Amino acid sequence: MSxxxxxxxxxxxxxxxxxxxxxxxYQVPKLEYAxxxxxxxxxxxxxxxxxxxxxxxxPECRRIMxxxxxxxxxxxxxxxxxxxxxDTGTVNTFSLCYVTWDMRRVKEPEIPAVIEIDxxxxxxxxxxxxxxxxxxxxxxxxxxxxxxxPEEERAGAITDIKYFKPLE
Amino acid sequence: MGxxxxxxxxxxxxKFVRRAQETGQELAxxxxxxxxxxxxxxxxxxxxxxxxxxxxxxDGVHMKGEYLSDGAGxxxxxxxxxxxGGGTGVFAAIQGWYHVASGLFDTCLxxxxxxxxxxxxxxxxxxxxxxxxxxxxxxxxxxxxxxxxEMNRYMHRHGLEKKDIALVSVKNKRNAADHPCALLGDPNIxxxxxxxxxxxxxxxxxxxxxxxxxGAVAIVLASENIAKRITxxxxxxxxxxxxxxxxYWTNRDLYYPKYVEYAARxxxxxxxxxxxxxxxxxxxxxxPFDYKELHHLEGLLxxxxxxxxxxxxxxxxxxxxxxPVCPSGGLLGVGNPIAAAGLMKVAELFWQLRGExxxxxxxxxxxxxxxxxxxxxxxxxxxxxxxx
Numbered sequence: 001m002s003x004x005x006x007x008x009x010x011x012x013x014x015x016x017x018x019x020x021x022x023x024x025x026y027q028v029p030k031l032e033y034a035x036x037x038x039x040x041x042x043x044x045x046x047x048x049x050x051x052x053x054x055x056x057x058x059p060e061c062r063r064i065m066x067x068x069x070x071x072x073x074x075x076x077x078x079x080x081x082x083x084x085x086x087d088t089g090t091v092n093t094f095s096l097c098y099v100t101w102d103m104r105r106v107k108e109p110e111i112p113a114v115i116e117i118d119x120x121x122x123x124x125x126x127x128x129x130x131x132x133x134x135x136x137x138x139x140x141x142x143x144x145x146x147x148x149x150p151e152e153e154r155a156g157a158i159t160d161i162k163y164f165k166p167l168e
Numbered sequence: 169m170g171x172x173x174x175x176x177x178x179x180x181x182x183k184f185v186r187r188a189q190e191t192g193q194e195l196a197x198x199x200x201x202x203x204x205x206x207x208x209x210x211x212x213x214x215x216x217x218x219x220x221x222x223x224x225x226x227d228g229v230h231m232k233g234e235y236l237s238d239g240a241g242x243x244x245x246x247x248x249x250x251x252x253g254g255g256t257g258v259f260a261a262i263q264g265w266y267h268v269a270s271g272l273f274d275t276c277l278x279x280x281x282x283x284x285x286x287x288x289x290x291x292x293x294x295x296x297x298x299x300x301x302x303x304x305x306x307x308x309x310x311x312x313x314x315x316x317x318e319m320n321r322y323m324h325r326h327g328l329e330k331k332d333i334a335l336v337s338v339k340n341k342r343n344a345a346d347h348p349c350a351l352l353g354d355p356n357i358x359x360x361x362x363x364x365x366x367x368x369x370x371x372x373x374x375x376x377x378x379x380x381x382x383g384a385v386a387i388v389l390a391s392e393n394i395a396k397r398i399t400x401x402x403x404x405x406x407x408x409x410x411x412x413x414x415x416y417w418t419n420r421d422l423y424y425p426k427y428v429e430y431a432a433r434x435x436x437x438x439x440x441x442x443x444x445x446x447x448x449x450x451x452x453x454x455x456p457f458d459y460k461e462l463h464h465l466e467g468l469l470x471x472x473x474x475x476x477x478x479x480x481x482x483x484x485x486x487x488x489x490x491x492p493v494c495p496s497g498g499l500l501g502v503g504n505p506i507a508a509a510g511l512m513k514v515a516e517l518f519w520q521l522r523g524e525x526x527x528x529x530x531x532x533x534x535x536x537x538x539x540x541x542x543x544x545x546x547x548x549x550x551x552x553x554x555x556x
Contacts, residue, residue, distance in 0.1 A: 002179070002519045003526040005206065008349050009198035010183035010383065011190060018187050018285075026288070029228055035301045045302070065419060067303050073414045093324065093422065095316030097369035101292045101308075109370070112313045114321075114418045125418045127304055127313075140324045159306045 040068045043082070049156040051148055055120050057081040063121045085119035087146040088167055092116050092125050096135045109135050115144060115164055131163030143167040171269040175395035175402035176554065178207030178388035179515040183349045184503030187285040188382035192227060196239030196281040199384035199508075203277065204241075207388050207398050214388075215273035217242040219249045220260030220280040220507040225294035226287045240279040240386075253298075254456065254543025255410070256280065257385075257510015258550035261539075262408045264389045265552075269405075274391045281384040282505035291380055298545055300415075315377075316369035318422040318546055319459045323371060325423035326474030330371060334362035335480045336458035337375050337500050343487060344497020346527035351381055351503035362458075378456045381503035385511040387518065401522045406536070407441070407553040409434030417545045428467030428542065428549035435538070435551040436469075444469055448553070449534035450520055451491060452513035454542040455498040464540055465493065467549065492530045495520065510541035510550070517554045 017023060037045055040056065044067055047054040056068035060075035064083065072079055094113035098106055111130040116123060130138060131147065144164040154160040180202025182188070182195050190198065196219075204210060219240050224232045233249030240247075250256065250263045257280050264278035284291045295311035322328070338357050345353035357375075365374035395402040411430035413420060420426075432444070441447045453464035462476035470491065471479050479485055485493035496502055496516040499509045517537035519525045536555040542548060 002206065002522075002524040004524055005180070005202065008181075008183050009190075009202065010185055010188055010195065010349075012183065012185035013187040013189050015187075017189075023189060027228070033301075037302050041302050065416075067300075067416070069416070073416065092418075093317045093321035095313055095320060095369045095372070096367075097310070097313060097316065099310070099312065099368050101296055101310035102290045103292065112307070112309060112317065114317055114422075123419065123421055127307065127309070127317075127418050129307060140320070157306055158303050 040070045044068050045156040048158065048160040049154045051151065053085045053087055053117055054082055055085045055117070057083060063124070064119065065124055066117050066120045066126055085117050089115040089117045089125065089144055089164070091138065091140055091142045091144060093140055094130065094138050111135060111138060113164070128161060129163040130165070132165035172271055173392040174265050174268045174389055174405045175392065176387050176405065176514070176518045177390045177395050177398045177402055178203045178209065179386065179518045180206055181349055181385040181512060181515060182383050184351045184381050184383040184505055186351065186379065186381065188283065192236055192281050192283040193239035195283065195382065195384035196236050196279050199386040200239065200241050200277060200279050203386035203388050209388060209398065211241045214241060214245065214275050214277045216246045216267045216276045218260050218264040218267060218276055218278045219247065220251070220256040220511065221249065222256065222282050222506040223294050225297065226282070226284055226291055228286065236281055241277055246273070252543060252548045252550065254454065254506055255510065255541045255548040255550040256507040256543065257512070258514060258539055258541035258552055259410060260507065260511060261387065261514045261552050262410060262550060265405050265408055268389050268391050274394045276389045277386060278389060278511065279384065279386045280507040280511035282508045283382045284380045284505060285382050312369035312372055314546055315457050316372045319371050319457065321422040322459055322463055328477055330363060331359055332477040332481065333459045333462065334359045334376070336455065336461045337362050339480065339486060340455060340494045340498040340500040343495055343528065344501020347497045347502050350497050350501055352379060352501050353497060372457065376458045378499040378504035381505040383503060383505035383508045385508045385515050387511065387515055401556070403518050403521045403554050403556055405552060406555045407435035407439030409438070409551040411549050413547040415545050415547060417547065422546060424473060425463055425467035425542070425549060427547060428464055428540065429469060431549035431551045432468045435553050439553045439555070441553065445491070448536055448538045450495060450517060450530050450537035451493045452496060452498070452516055452537065452539040453493065454510065454540055455494055455500050456504055458500060460542065461493060461498065464542060468538065468540060487528065488531055495525070495528050495530050513539035513541070514552055514554070521554060521556045
């Protein structure tokens with residue numbers, strides 16, 4: 001702010017003033033969506049249902065990518081060279097999250113992580129959760145393995161993998 | 169390149185507050201009017217308007233650009249809204265720049281507004297929709313995850329500790345104590361306070377994060393011949409740059425923001441800057457989280473990879489240091505009304521380079537400054553270099 005300006009606009013409201021609703025109205029818009037999985041992710045989900053993680057290879061840069069996609073964003077080449085990856089990998093990074101999206105506290109932290117999937121190119125991972133581990137024991141570089149839902153419960157969704165657990 | 173010189177000639181901002189009584193339109197108007205008054209122009213002098221604001225979902229208004237246009241002075245004028253997530257505030261200035269640099273307009277009013285408090289119970293609800301709907305959202309992520317994952321990766325690659333990073337929060341919140349519009353200035357905060365604050369998503373703690381904020385900022389841009397008639401102290405836009413990385417964020421190494429480097433290199437080239445560490449006198453990098461300031465200083469090539477924490481510990485980035493960083497107080501201290509926070513950084517450089525920053529004034533008559541913002545799924549960098 002400039003020394004040439006002495007008065008600043010904007011009127012802060014206290015929590016109490018805000019909640020009295022005299023100064024605000026409240027409405028919950030209702031929107032529903034049905035997202036198509038698409039060509040590449042559609043196949044990825046179908047393979048998850050069967051208990052496989054599938055990737056795709058670019059003929060130009062030779063990257064093996066996961067999640068799969070129909071076009072390499074580096075080379076802008078169409079992709080069609082599918083291949084199964086392992087259901088094991090390495091923790092690239094993780095967090096111990098003690099709050100929900102609306103900032104409520106939870107006692108046991110959720111453990112989101114990026115997991116580099118074995119068989120994909122180095123550094124190529126997916127976001128998932130870790131489980132069956134003491135949160136304080138999680139380390140970057142740790143080897144992990146997918147824990148699958150029983151076959152009859154799989155729905156063709158990323159949650160067909162319940163979480164990744166340490167690889168003994 | 170056949171582009172005209174463009175100057176910033178005026179700027180204005182509202183207080184940054186947790187909840188404003190004013191609507192978004194009203195905030196946009198207050199900042200716009202102040203910016204025009206600061207250079208003694210009226211709306212009749214304005215040829216075009218560029219607006220930046222965050223997701224429509226914050227406001228529950230699915231035409232937010234149009235909704236805000238009246239407050240931003242856009243009635244009957246060529247008007248454009250741009251959006252690149254958290255990078256929007258600096259991108260709006262870039263958009264205003266090419267409106268004028270192209271020769272299409274002589275003046276452009278750039279307005280950025282954000283009213284996050286509308287979104288209940290917490291604007292994180294809107295942020296959740298940035299994740300992929302099929303492969304990520306079923307895992308019930310929240311926005312803190314991506315920051316925590318990126319921060320942890322950055323710390324791991326460079327062997328950093330939380331205390332190395334907490335210094336940024338302390339510096340910025342102390343700097344903000346000198347900003348009359350700041351929400352979270354605190355002259356007495358210590359590293360211990362930051363390290364003792366509530367753990368949200370480790371390694372992110374409460375005082376590592378900037379707050380939900382309402383506010384607006386506006387600047388006035390003019391072509392060279394017009395600018396010289398308006399003011400004796402135009403502040404020139406010497407370079408701009410922007411770059412976007414892939415949305416497949418789990419396929420990148422998050423420890424280094426390559427896209428920020430690309431944006432910076434584009435801006436340095438345009439400005440003719442070959443030794444940024446010597447030639448940039450003030451830096452206002454995007455600091456919604458304390459580690460982001462460090463991450464961005466490295467991406468901007470102003471520190472070697474992993475070395476920004478050492479510069480901070482050595483006092484180099486203090487307001488009276490060799491390379492002052494966030495002398496405004498940044499998002500951590502002044503507040504984080506997303507798009508407005510980015511443009512606040514450009515406005516801060518304008519005031520600093522004109523020697524009008526009062527208690528926040530960087531000593532030594534700085535001549536060149538850099539503002540940068542960042543956003544989307546950790547994938548966009550936007551950079552503006554100003555100089556006198």
